[in-house]
Amino acid sequence: MELMTDQRFRKTIKYLRALFFLCFILACIMTLFIIGIIMYAKILGPPPLSVPQSTLYYDDNGTVIGESNNGQKRYWVNFNDISPHLVDATLAIEDRNYYEHHGFDYKRIAGAALADIKAMAKVQGASTISQQYARNLYLEHDKTWQRKLHEAFYTIRLEMNYTKEQILEGYLNTIYYGHGAYGAQAASQFYFGKDASELTLAEASMLAGIPKGPSIYSPLASLEKAKERQGVILSAMQGNHLIDEKAAQKAKQEELEIVGKHPHTQLVTAPYFQDAVHQELTDVLKLDERTIELGGLKVYTTLDLDQQKIAEETIAKQISEDSDIQIGFVAMNPKNGYVKAMVGGRDYEESPYNRVTQAERQPGSTIKPLLYYAALEQGFTPASTMRSELTTFKFDDGRAEYTPHNFNNKYAEEDLTMTQALALSDNVYAVKTHLFLGEETLVETAKRFGITSDMAKVPSLALGTSGVRVIEMANAYSMFANGGKKVTPVMIKKVENHKGEVIYEHDPEPEAALRSDLAFVMTHMMTGMFDKKLNGYASVTGSNIINDMTRTYAGKSGSTNTDSWMIGYSPQLVSAVWTGYDDSRPIEGRLDQMYAKNVWIQFMEEALEGTPEKSFKAPKGTVGVYLDPENGKLATKECPVRRYTYFAAGTEPTEYCTEHLLEHEEGAPKGKKNKHHEEHEDRVPWYKRVMPWS
Template sequence: MQMQRLRHIGFIILGIALLFGLFLLYLYLKPLPPPDLPMPSKIYDDQGKLIGQMQAGAQSEFVPLHRLPKHLIQATLAAEDESFYHHFGFSVRGIARAIWTNIKAGRITQGASTITQQLARNLYLTQDRTWSRKIKEAILTLQLELHYNKDQILEMYLNKINYGNGAYGVGKAARLYLGKDASKLNLAESTFLVGIPRGPALYSPYHHFERTKKRQQHILALMVEDHMITQSQAHEAAEVVIALTKPKKTTEMRAYYFRDYVLQRLVHKYGLEPEYVQSGGLHIYTTLNQQLQKQAETAVQRHLSSADSLQGALLSVDPHTGEIKAMVGGKDYRKSQFNRIFAKRQPGSTFKSILYLHALQQGYTPSTQIMSRPTSFAYEGGVYQPANFQNHYPNRMINLREAIARSDNIYAVTTLFQVGINSVIDLAQRLGMKSPLQPTPSLALGSYAVTPYELTEVYSTIANYGVHHDLTGIKRVVDANGEELLREHSKGTPTVSPAHSFVLTRLLTSVFEPGGTAYRVRQLFDQPAAGKTGSTDWDGWITGYTPNLTTTVWVGYDQNRKLPHIKTRAAQYIWGDYMDQASKRQKQRLFPVPAGVKSVRIDPETGFLATPFCPHSTQEYYVAGTEPHQTCPLHPVPSSTSPSQKPWWRRIFEWKLW
């Protein structure tokens, strides 16, 4: 009977052991969530220089275990879990000691959490004290022990634990409090820092220095007790003066709007989780140029008063690659994180460049003349009656160059009806415009909302002589292990011939010449440039380019508030200021003339070839085959006559010259 009872007990124990073994096997096979280590992703500029961290306010610095001093590791074990390397996640000795200490005190004064338990709680759980949380913690503790070795667990712990004042991990704590690398901490400094995580607020060196020193002395005593150091070493360490660094004022990373854009692009285009992008230890190499970014931010802030609610946005890109070099989504990120680069606004007359590019494709030339006077246009939806700014009309024939320079609305709407509305929309989409456009006469005047991002992409395509690149701010992304996650490849797509793009570019230079709508820009910037201004009752625009850089500036109010015309000029001042600074280190270049372009001298009054008798002539560029061949009829070359037929005074004059 006794043997049978023992046999039953043995089967029960064996069954329990078998079930526990199966449970451990299940935990081993069940994958753990990725450790949420405090490894903020870093973002770099186009030169590979660090801009900042993706996660605002994050302060951490991952340090491998092998780089940490031995005495710092020993101090951590002595303070938190002396039997760490000898248990499987739970310390029976620690639990017994905590129970006995609490019984003697008559209240709970000491916990028994091991380093593995603390790590499980910090990685995956909250700090509440419910039974469900404790059960989850126990399960996760076992999983951590099954999936990682002791050194890996300790490494994660030392890089995750909160050291107060926003510092997570011993690496950041060493720099924050002592101004040095964690690998260079001495015994006194190590024990001083190790005492903080027990209560980051209670033992804050900045607020409770003496309390932190007492905690340090306690840890030194524990290390002596555990035979990690001698009493003499402990005494010497306790006497060392800890030189705290002064708390540094946090400086905001530049290009916060750009940082947000990069985050959204990685999430929406590549499907990465936001938390992974921000805190996955990624190295994100971008196209941003820090010098240009600084100049862009300075220009926006200089010309937009902080007292006024007038807002602005600036986007600057390399037209040959589509790479974003500067992005300003508002005048103060701290007050508003809304990125106006992606706000839909009516582009006004900046849309006309698309219209005129298509017109050039349809046979228009710089000399094409149209009557500019008050005009009503009948169409399927009724009658459209556009007006020029302040109702000013030349009341005469004007050519395309003059129409662009003065931003004539009658010329634009007439052109739209002549070349076809739907074909203009099609070209806009091929150039990079993605917002919906409607086939109505007001399209010519930019009545349908688009974003500065889209408009910059369109003008960059023109500046790149018709080769379209999607705009991008990312070059490549490398994960925490050094593996390349992704690389953006920009492959240009030809959309318009170089000849048509160049002729339009030459026409757009007149906007910055006397009589042009952006002539005031020349007060700030005098290099060769092409562009177009635009204004509505709510918006002020200018988008333009040099051979090296395309930049769009928008100003306006966030709410549905009208913009006084005089304030639209702020866009031009910002553009000129920024482009002047951005171009100072670049060699001044002219727009190169591509194949398929013909240059001739014309009489601007008639658009025909100039003669020696034309009072004014100018050099004009045409798509080859569309240039004029007829000479100016208003100033013809006199027909040749014999000397005897010339007046006597003319013959004498010519003889004297001879």
């Protein structure tokens, strides 16, 4: 019996010895591991206190036009510029032993662990201010072991390389106080309308309670819960001997005036444009939201501040204040697609919805130049004629009918040339052309012009019944203005990261999308809306703004029951205007119908004032001749109206007008020059033949 006891004792000693050595080895490993972490942290040096930086936006000349904050208002202030009351209140509720530990409060960790075990759930946190700051700076807020290990390591690095005051300053400048306010300064201004240095004990104790749950303890969310949380903090401050009972009671009873408003809320410079740039950073450059808003980027845009100001002032001047009609306006450089000005609505604060880039509205007759360009490619010419009369088109073996109508139900009741049909905006001519080409032709042509909005293959598409975006139409007309080169709307020229490295630069390769000769022919046809020589059964559609013009423009207006458009250009500038109501109610009254044209002409005139007057230059492969605009035949001296018209070489008319010849010349052979035509050509000065608009 005694022998067995001795053996058991020796066996126990053996196990204890093994356990001791095992613990010793584990302790050594842990010590070496901790030393290794500390040495590694020392080698890495201080982690950067890289507080998220605002992204800056510049105009075309390098002037700052905006600063992003992603709804996060943050204004960094020095530690000495933060009220001591807020510092004490924050330490009392968040980390009472802050100045005593080195990043980790082990007693608090143990207490939190016991509380969690008892409740069988996570009910108490133990993160110190250093840990919270590390998490705010470098990590996401996901609850994983990997994140917690990274947090611990960053906390060690912070504590090893920065003073307690530096860490606390950083924490107070980065913590979230709700309602988009990050940091003590932004929070003080939002809640109390004062700087962080001016906070009273009552204000500071309430503010310090918000970060635990901004949606719960914000006085704007629940004043009752905010006061309860304030009381807890004041009691903690009293328990830490930071204030006495009298001060705590006084602070509890003090009535606070909550402002609830950020001091800088209005986007002053081109807010719709800045929103569109932000969207382009996301969609085109594929940058994430955090990088865009807080990555310290420098975004160099295409905006022209002078043109933007002209656009905004013109809209304010032209549209009646008591009207609730809306507007979408954009101006572009047709050579490169640079967006120079953008107004997406009457009032950004009232409605940030961008009617230039987001709204799809019926373009009406502004779609016709695209249709007629397709027709030119299919053999039509500016002199091609069709009869303008009330016409009912039948489909599906007579089971379906469509009857397009002209404005005021006026018709020529005779043949019109394509040039005159465009100038007068004849709908019958457009639908006939559309159906002749095939309903899919206009859809495919629109895609070539950069229009991505869906279009229905229906007869009425020729009259612009499928919605498009304003910026798409401006871009399409830019291709006419630049001679057929492919462009896309560009709002960002270059982007640099926080190190000054270029991460994006717009540098497109020139690419022909249209035939240059036909693009020019189409441009010349579009000058017709401002040429009274093309008046017929109705006046040309631009007749009411001709007197405001001081240079050559090409363009097209368009209207539906709910939409009014004007798009036009000079060789160096394109602008597009849409007006209408957001709820798509009918546009009534002559004034409302004229807003688009009036805004367009006033903008173009002011934006181009002081710049050289440029004419559209005819490219190789085009031929200009004088026509009788009513019948599309070569004009003679006897024709009362003659208009110089361009054609693709080889498609110009060869038949002369005989309707106005003198009696003794009525038998002049068709298709040949007569002496009067030759005399007429001789009398035309050379500069008129080279530049017929001179």
